[in-house]
Amino acid sequence: MGRSFLAFGILVPFGCKCIELADMIISTLKIDKRDLSLKIDYVSHIEMSLIRISNGSSLQFYLELKHRDICITTFALHINVVSSSNEFLYEVIADGTKNIVDLTRMICTCNQFQKAGVPCQRGLAVAGEKKDQRYNYCSRYNTKETYLAT
Numbered sequence: 001m002g003r004s005f006l007a008f009g010i011l012v013p014f015g016c017k018c019i020e021l022a023d024m025i026i027s028t029l030k031i032d033k034r035d036l037s038l039k040i041d042y043v044s045h046i047e048m049s050l051i052r053i054s055n056g057s058s059l060q061f062y063l064e065l066k067h068r069d070i071c072i073t074t075f076a077l078h079i080n081v082v083s084s085s086n087e088f089l090y091e092v093i094a095d096g097t098k099n100i101v102d103l104t105r106m107i108c109t110c111n112q113f114q115k116a117g118v119p120c121q122r123g124l125a126v127a128g129e130k131k132d133q134r135y136n137y138c139s140r141y142n143t144k145e146t147y148l149a150t
């Protein structure tokens, strides 16, 4: 059980250390330092798979990827804070705004998810990141087979 965050646009300075990254995340997300264990992954743009940042060299690799990419929304940080209640509740931070996506109830605080019946950008990011097969029909894998398989 834990709280999950998908954070776009956290500016990680080059040469940043793991402990400094953790401190940046803690202050950006305003999470309580006491009850926490952080798991930091980033979303690779290949199939939206997650790659763990667990030590100095994986962080260095991440920074180099990030450094070469001009778009700040790529390689979003996915942060798992182990301690609280609902793993399907995501806070998605992008462009300075925060939205809460609830995958179980298929709602997002931007209101587009529940209105349109298909995930908004943030919903999609969360679903893709959780590899949630239910949402495949509205992603780029839009085939009859995957739709029927769900």
Ligand SMILES: [Zn+2]
Pocket: 099, 108, 109, 110, 111, 112, 113, 120, 121, 122, 123
């Ligand atoms: Zn939304």
